[in-house]
Amino acid sequence: MEAKIKALREQMEEALGRVQSKAELDAFWQAYLSKKGSVTGLMKELGNVPKEDRPAVGKLINEFKNYAEQRYQEVRQKMEEKDLELRNQSEQVDITMPAKKRPAGTLHPITITKNEMIDVFSGMGFEVFEGPEIEDDDHNFSRLNVPKNHPARDMQDTFYLSEDIVLRTHTSPGQIRVMDAKKPPIKVLVPGRVFRSDSDATHSPMFYQMEGLVVDKHITLCDLQGMLDEFVKKIFGDSVKTRLRPSYFPFTEPSVEVDVSCFACGGEGCSLCKGTGWIEVLGGGIVHHKVLENCGVDPNVYSGLAFGIGIERIAMLKYGINNIGLFYENDLRFLKQFQN
Numbered sequence: 001m002e003a004k005i006k007a008l009r010e011q012m013e014e015a016l017g018r019v020q021s022k023a024e025l026d027a028f029w030q031a032y033l034s035k036k037g038s039v040t041g042l043m044k045e046l047g048n049v050p051k052e053d054r055p056a057v058g059k060l061i062n063e064f065k066n067y068a069e070q071r072y073q074e075v076r077q078k079m080e081e082k083d084l085e086l087r088n089q090s091e092q093v094d095i096t097m098p099a100k101k102r103p104a105g106t107l108h109p110i111t112i113t114k115n116e117m118i119d120v121f122s123g124m125g126f127e128v129f130e131g132p133e134i135e136d137d138d139h140n141f142s143r144l145n146v147p148k149n150h151p152a153r154d155m156q157d158t159f160y161l162s163e164d165i166v167l168r169t170h171t172s173p174g175q176i177r178v179m180d181a182k183k184p185p186i187k188v189l190v191p192g193r194v195f196r197s198d199s200d201a202t203h204s205p206m207f208y209q210m211e212g213l214v215v216d217k218h219i220t221l222c223d224l225q226g227m228l229d230e231f232v233k234k235i236f237g238d239s240v241k242t243r244l245r246p247s248y249f250p251f252t253e254p255s256v257e258v259d260v261s262c263f264a265c266g267g268e269g270c271s272l273c274k275g276t277g278w279i280e281v282l283g284g285g286i287v288h289h290k291v292l293e294n295c296g297v298d299p300n301v302y303s304g305l306a307f308g309i310g311i312e313r314i315a316m317l318k319y320g321i322n323n324i325g326l327f328y329e330n331d332l333r334f335l336k337q338f339q340n
Helices: 002-017 022-032 038-048 051-090 109-122 151-155 173-181 221-236 289-294 311-319 324-328 332-338
Strands: 134-136 165-167 186-195 206-216 242-249 252-261 278-287 303-310
Touching (some): 002 022, 022 038, 109 206, 109 221, 109 311, 109 332, 173 206, 206 278, 206 311, 221 242, 221 278, 278 289, 311 324
16 A cells, blocks of 8 residues: 555656646646545555554555645645736736826717707706607697698608508607696607608708797797797807798698808808808797697697707707718717817
8 A cells, every 4th residue: 555655646746747727736636636536545445454454554545645635735826826926917007108098988969969959948948858759640640730641741751660650750749748648838848869761961861859849828929939039049149040931830830930040151141051141940830729629728728839950950050060971970080079
């Protein structure tokens, strides 16, 4: 047994000398010190030793086992110390090196513009409501005085998900949802994404609108122009004015297009306003009495005004952007220009 232990010890030391990694050290443990290992297996051979020699041989085996475990722990500790030293070296910070610059992000120009617009109207007492982007035909068209087969539907290049389910073409369905849930007086903004099958330098199949709705007693076009005068002054400057031109929308009567005096040339005529001195920015009007009736609001008692503003339109005018596609290309060279 002494000869066997001596040979196993030499074999074990040779195996430990070849260990270069934790995986190899784990393999050493399995080969020598686990329940099925060579060192542990020596105890199983005590049955072949004469009875009178068993105490001495058992002591010899235990001493060898303790020695083997001690050697294993020594190698393991040295390996852990080496790993720690290498890790510390890799994690050292050279304070003489320039610091890594991590540029701060910024809000998207559409978000910046939307927030500015909300701030202006919030100062006039407007609340904010956000409706669903997937709408039924009833909210998107019918209850806004656009019944089936009405020619006004041709004004909307609509994405249909099914016969009666659409991607909303405007934020006006939010008006219906607010009037269903709340009785007048109402003063609400409805910002959000809308979708139309249209794409060129100034149009996108997905874009952002902000709807405004006021329902109360004795609301007139003068109230609409007064609010919009205040809005454009806050956005484009104190010298800017508005004018109303007759137009048509099925959900307002009378309907108007709203122009602002050109803030680039002061109304004298330039390339931005195409020499007219005015720039079209939004549409609006007095809420049609049928729309009020569809929401259970008595048009003989209450009247309302509504307006819809394209957020990209305002951002393009404010920042001098000539292509709406720039908002959606995720070009950092473009987006970084809007950092505060």
